[in-house]
Amino acid sequence: MPNLLVKPKGNTGRVHDITPENAGWTYVGFALDRLATGESSSGETGDKEVCLVLVSGKAEVSVDGEDFGELGERMTPFEGQPYAVYVPKGSSWQVKATTALELAICSAPGGEGYEAKVIRPGTHPQMTRGKATNTRYVTNIMPEDDNSAHSLLVVEVITPGGHTSSYPPHRHDEDDLPAQSFLEETYYHRLNPSQGFAMQRVYTDDRSLDETMAVEDGDVTLVPKGYHPVAAIHGYDLYYLNVMAGPSRIWKFHNAPEHAWLFTGV
Secondary structure, eight states: OOOOEOOOOOSEEEEEEOOOOTTTTTSOEOOOOOOOOEEEEEEETTTOOOOOEEEEEEEEEEEEEEEEEEEEEOSSSTSSEEEEEOOOOEEEEEEEEEESSEEEEEEEEOOOOOOOOEOOSSSSOOOEOOOOOGEEEEEEEEESSSSOOSSSSEEEEEETOOOOESSSSSEEEEETTEEEEEOOEEEEEESSSSOOOOEEEETTTTTSEEEEEETTTTTTESSSSSSSSSOOTTTTTEEEEEEOSSSSSSSOOOEEGGGGGGGGTO
16 A cells, blocks of 8 residues: 655645555545746646645636636635636646645546536635534535536645544445445645644554554645544644545545544533
């Protein structure tokens, strides 16, 4: 199994390029470009669909020659909701940075009948999930009920320092609907301030997979299976961008039974 903790390759250009082939799985791809003002990125989706997420900065974006204009507002991922663009299979896309830009390129198998569109801040309201030191703030970019994609599920989460997230532990690694869906998942992590770190554990019930990772600013973690809780260290807020995909575009998960009491507040 590939290393579940993926460090960025440098500071500029394509610093992440995770594919189903190098991740050792089937569905999810994740790339990240860090561009200076005036630099460009482009791609062909082929048989995949793509969600372009402006993690930070502004850019001019076009799909198949349709100009969506300049998009973007926030200069860090901790400053409100993102702009994103959905690109269907069989399409080409172009992005030109008009400020320093961090561009996430989220991909999964595409399908027929979907159209390119801009996903603006406020399209899906931010949700508060959890309570006390398990409180975190969730913004769906491409949720399962938007009917906008064939495979892709994309969401970002802010976890305040000292809080946990993706917790109590859950997994989605069995294709057993309606009880549970099989979804591969990536986490792209950012820290504020950037010198901080967080902890993420990925483990299965039988502990045949059990890895605990110190996650730093800009890292990606892979979740091929198992539970995957995250803890943000005191003093450092954690942002992560999740990409999920599997045979069905639905998020149904199984909670770790030994921690189920946490849902009742006992």
